[in-house]
Amino acid sequence: VSYTIDATFQGTSLTNVAEITEDDGDDEDSTPDNDVPTEDDQDDETITVDQTYDLALTKDLTSAGPYTQGST
Secondary structure: OOOOOOOOOOOOEEEEEEEOOOOOOOOOOOOOOOOOOOOOOEEEEEEEOOOOOOOOOOOOOOOOOOOOOOOO
């Protein structure tokens, strides 16, 4: 499962819930698509979202210099 998280998201976790919604009738201990979390046809998973980022900058010089303070 892949998540794409919006850049404006401010929370610390996301929960994905999935449930089998249809079967051929041979699952005797669950009813598909009835939203009962204790049945084995439904599961959830919470992931932690860190509110940090990694910023890396690279500076490439176009000439060898010499350079003085304030040069552009």
